[in-house]
Amino acid sequence: MSDFQAPAGRYAPSPSGDLHFGNLRTAVLAWLFARQSGRNFYLRVEDIDSERSSADSAQRQIGDLKMLGLDFDPPVIYQHDRGDAYAEALSRLDTYECYCTRRDIREAASAPHAQPGMYPGTCRDLSEEQRALRRSELHAAGRLPAIRLRAHVREWTVHDFYQGEYTGRVDDVILKRGGRIDQAQAGDWAYNLAVVVDDGYQGVDQVVRGDDLLFSAPAQAYLADRLGLTIPSYVHVPLVVGPEGRRLAKRDGAVTLRDMLRENSAEEVVAQIAESLGCAGVSSAQKLREVFDPAQLSRQPWSWAR
Numbered sequence: 001m002s003d004f005q006a007p008a009g010r011y012a013p014s015p016s017g018d019l020h021f022g023n024l025r026t027a028v029l030a031w032l033f034a035r036q037s038g039r040n041f042y043l044r045v046e047d048i049d050s051e052r053s054s055a056d057s058a059q060r061q062i063g064d065l066k067m068l069g070l071d072f073d074p075p076v077i078y079q080h081d082r083g084d085a086y087a088e089a090l091s092r093l094d095t096y097e098c099y100c101t102r103r104d105i106r107e108a109a110s111a112p113h114a115q116p117g118m119y120p121g122t123c124r125d126l127s128e129e130q131r132a133l134r135r136s137e138l139h140a141a142g143r144l145p146a147i148r149l150r151a152h153v154r155e156w157t158v159h160d161f162y163q164g165e166y167t168g169r170v171d172d173v174i175l176k177r178g179g180r181i182d183q184a185q186a187g188d189w190a191y192n193l194a195v196v197v198d199d200g201y202q203g204v205d206q207v208v209r210g211d212d213l214l215f216s217a218p219a220q221a222y223l224a225d226r227l228g229l230t231i232p233s234y235v236h237v238p239l240v241v242g243p244e245g246r247r248l249a250k251r252d253g254a255v256t257l258r259d260m261l262r263e264n265s266a267e268e269v270v271a272q273i274a275e276s277l278g279c280a281g282v283s284s285a286q287k288l289r290e291v292f293d294p295a296q297l298s299r300q301p302w303s304w305a306r
């Protein structure tokens with residue numbers, strides 16, 4: 001049985017670099033929504049992508065969030081420890097092997113922020129003979145097939161706090177990536193499976209994250225349904241954008257907490273986040289928890305300005 005019995009929210013960063021102002025703002029929002037509704041709040045390190053993740057980065061991210069005054073309920077979980085749970089979930093789903101190249105796979109659906117080109121279904125209805133042939137060709141090249149969900153619906157509707165009912169396409173998402181036979185154990189679980197299995201395991205019934213992930217919610221909710229898990233309520237929040245109107249990124253200047261702390265105190269950074277949430281003049285997370293009103297949050301992206 002899971003140790004996680006209480007309703008919960010979470011913040012689930014990928015540890016591939018320091019958190020920037022936009023990430024921090026989303027983390028504060030996730031914490032506020034969870035704490036204001038009496039939920040537990042977990043930090044989950046989404047480090048399934050072993051090439052881009054580092055333990056050092058995870059520690060820095062956790063330190064940064066604590067510096068802002070956010071508190072988490074234990075334990076912090078790491079996706080690199082969760083392979084057995086993903087395998088067990090995979091065994092309960094209707095799936096098929098996909099022999100498309102890694103490039104096709106990457107383009108199709110696996111990265112959290114990639115708008116997926118819908119998978120054209122190339123490998124969905126192959127005969128056993130065709131599969132055996134494709135598998136042996138792939139093996140000869142030192143590669144393993146990917147595993148895809150065989151989706152039985154084309155769309156799914158979720159409920160989002162800001163968007164209301166949101167209906168989106170459900171793809172045959174990648175659940176396990178292919179890759180080289182000699183590296184098959186590392187980094188092979190796909191984001192969509194890991195996030196759903198872990199939210200279910202941790203009792204997460206409220207998912208607060210950037211609205212660039214809204215498009216992935218219908219497929220994730222469908223996966224949760226297939227696995228018999230509670231479908232969380234979603235709160236997709238507007239992103240912070242840089243001077244060019246694109247999602248804030250490191251190229252936009254001194255955007256990480258560590259950058260900002262060279263010229264600002266932690267309270268001043270919290271105050272900047274609070275201002276972006278419609279709570280000007282507030283400079284502590286605890287105070288923000290008392291005064292933040294979700295209904296007052298601007299639905300527009302927040303423009304980063306120095």
Ligand code: GLU
Nearest residue numbers: 012013014046112195209
């Ligand atoms: N790990 C994902 C990211 O860093 C977030 C996943 C989620 O919140 O569902 O973008």
